[in-house]
Amino acid sequence: MSGAPGSGKSTLANLLAHSPDCVVIDHGLIRSFSLSTSIPFSQAAQLSYSFQWTLNQGVALAKQCGVEYKVEDVELLDRRLRGRAPMRSQRSGVSLPPPDAEGGGSNEDCHKLFQRCIEHPCRPECDVIIVNSTAGPEKFLDFVLKQILPSAGGQSAECVASNFVDS
Numbered sequence: 669m670s671g672a673p674g675s676g677k678s679t680l681a682n683l684l685a686h687s688p689d690c691v692v693i694d695h696g697l698i699r700s701f702s703l704s705t706s707i708p709f710s711q712a713a714q715l716s717y718s719f720q721w722t723l724n725q726g727v728a729l730a731k732q733c734g735v736e737y738k739v740e741d742v743e744l745l746d747r748r749l750r751g752r753a754p755m756r757s758q759r760s761g762v763s764l765p766p767p768d769a770e771g772g773g774s775n776e777d778c779h780k781l782f783q784r785c786i787e788h789p790c791r792p793e794c795d796v797i798i799v800n801s802t803a804g805p806e807k808f809l810d811f812v813l814k815q816i817l818p819s820a821g822g823q824s825a826e827c828v829a830s831n832f833v834d835s
Contacts, residue, residue, distance in 0.1 A: 671737030672785035673759050674745035674752075676801035680735070683809050693723050699757035709768040712757065735812055736789055737801040742782045744802065 671677050684690040698719055702712035739745055746762040754760045756768055763778040797815045799808050 670735075670789045670796075671801065672739060672745055672782055672789070674748035674762075675737035675739045676748075676804065677735075677737055679804070680737070680801075680809065680812065684812070687813065693720055695720055696755045696757050700755040703756050703768050709757075709766065709770055712768070716757075735815075736796050736798045738786070738789075738798055739800075739802050740786055741802065742779055742786070745782060 678694070678696065681692045681694065685692040695716055699712050699716040702715050703709065707715065742762055749759050749764070750761045752758075752760075754766070757766050759765055762782055765778070797812065799812060801808070
């Protein structure tokens, strides 16, 4: 899954986890674990990406099941981030980087960062379902399940929900 922080990736992944055909690999948990071992933030991020890609390569269907979340309203993303209980690897607001991140940057830099995430998302190199998540993940859970699960009319036998852009 890809999308800006606060776009709904983790929320939908948690909803998908209740489906018997889905496996969720949570990038935030992997990065938070790395941070708990006193690894610096930038190294923890790289380590967690590498580890997650390795896990995904072990599950061939990860490349068949991509979902990108689009929210083009940075203020909505900020409200969502401020309304969640963040892990130590996650932002608690658009201008509030993770506590372990090196250098916070200015409020303007953070808004530019989010705008870049919106305009140029980091996504897997595969077929991707693009979902406008402005309304919230609960609203389109059935739509996503129908796209990815054969029992609901989709193509893959199981889903691997992997959250790669969650800082």
